[in-house]
Structures are given as C-alpha cells and as structure tokens.
Amino acid sequence: MADAPEGDGVTLSLPIRIVGAGLLLVAALVALVVYEGQARARGQEVRLAMEAFDPRSLLTGHYAALQLVHTLPPGMSCPDGAAQGWLALRPDGAVHRLAGVAASREAALKLGPVAVRGEASCLGRGGDAAEPQRVALDIGIDRLHADQQEAQALEAALRAGPDRPQALAVVSVGRDGRARLKGVVVGGRRTDLDWF
Structure with missing residues (x-):
C-alpha cells in the first residue's frame, strides 16, 4: 500500500480556504448592502x-x-x-432647514422634529x-x-x-x-x- 505524498492535504485545502474566504467576504458585503438599504428605508x-x-x-x-x-x-x-454636534432640522415648506445646534439628541429634538449628527x-x-x-x-x-x-x-x-x-x-x-x-x-x- 503506497503512502500518499506529503503536502497533498495542504495543496487541496488552500483552494478551499481561498474560496471560503471569498464567499465570506461576498456574504459580508451583501449583508452590509441589505442593512444599509433597510436603515435608509426606516429613517x-x-x-x-x-x-x-x-x-x-x-x-x-x-x-x-x-x-x-x-x-x-x-x-x-x-x-x-x-x-x-446634533443639528436640529425643521420643515419649511417642501424642505427642512437648520433650526439650531445642540450637544445631545434630546436637546436638538427640542429645537426641531429631526435630529442629525453633523456640523x-x-x-x-x-x-x-x-x-x-x-x-x-x-x-x-x-x-x-x-x-x-x-x-x-x-x-x-x-x-x-x-x-x-x-x-x-x-x-x-x-x-x-x-x-x-x-x-x-x-x-x-x-x-x-x-x-x-
């Protein structure tokens, strides 16, 4: 009974690991796109x-x-x-405008109905x-x-x-x-x- 040459397990597992890593990266990218799409829709x-x-x-x-x-x-x-900090936005017709800047979300919401992080x-x-x-x-x-x-x-x-x-x-x-x-x-x- 002949022994299998050394290193065959390593050479076979390398392509499998590369494909596995590629599939993991693709899955992560798809999950990120789906998450951002849902966050965009819920906001x-x-x-x-x-x-x-x-x-x-x-x-x-x-x-x-x-x-x-x-x-x-x-x-x-x-x-x-x-x-x-937190920018308070208030509707003005068809658009929203800056109503003020606050240090916290709660304080910004007292100035306007929408609070967004920014400058x-x-x-x-x-x-x-x-x-x-x-x-x-x-x-x-x-x-x-x-x-x-x-x-x-x-x-x-x-x-x-x-x-x-x-x-x-x-x-x-x-x-x-x-x-x-x-x-x-x-x-x-x-x-x-x-x-x-």
Missing part, C-alpha cells in the same frame, strides 16, 4: 437644499459632488465658526436683505455616485442660469442620527439610489 425622510453638482471621474466611476446649503430664516444668526458652518455674514446669511450643513453626505451621463445631466440642469431649478437632496435620518442619501430632486424630477 425619516427629509429634503435639504443643495447647490451645484461637480461631476468628476473617480477610480470607481463618476460622481456628483453635493453641497447642502440654505439661506437662514430672518432673525436666526449664523453659528460662529463650525458648530458640531453647520456659516458661508457669509449677510448684513442686509441683499445678502442673506447662508449656512452649509456637513452631515456626512458629499457626493452622489452616478453614471457619467446622469451626473453630467444633473450638473447641466443646475447650471442652466438664473432660472435654474431648485435642487434638493433626499436624505433618510435614522434614530442613530446618521444621514443616508436616498436620492436627489432637480427640476421636479426625483432620482433615487437603487442598490439592487
């Missing part, structure tokens, strides 16, 4: 004003850079420097009605990945001149205070993120 949907897109080539494809900016209501002062910074000190104060929100959303044609079409719609359509980011805010981008609305046309 409270808000619409935030945004400014022009900037389509850029990225190693993974094309994306449009987003900047969430809106004009502050009369009487509300812009935060000094960058105010971090608010003033873009300019408007001294009169000709130059209203504007604030930029950083809630962890700064780009929308899209194919090149879609990113360029969205950018062109926003840069159409003084009559350019209002652009809104459709955001899902979870109970954990994390914001997740669901889609964008440009010129009345909504484009949702589809993961599947």
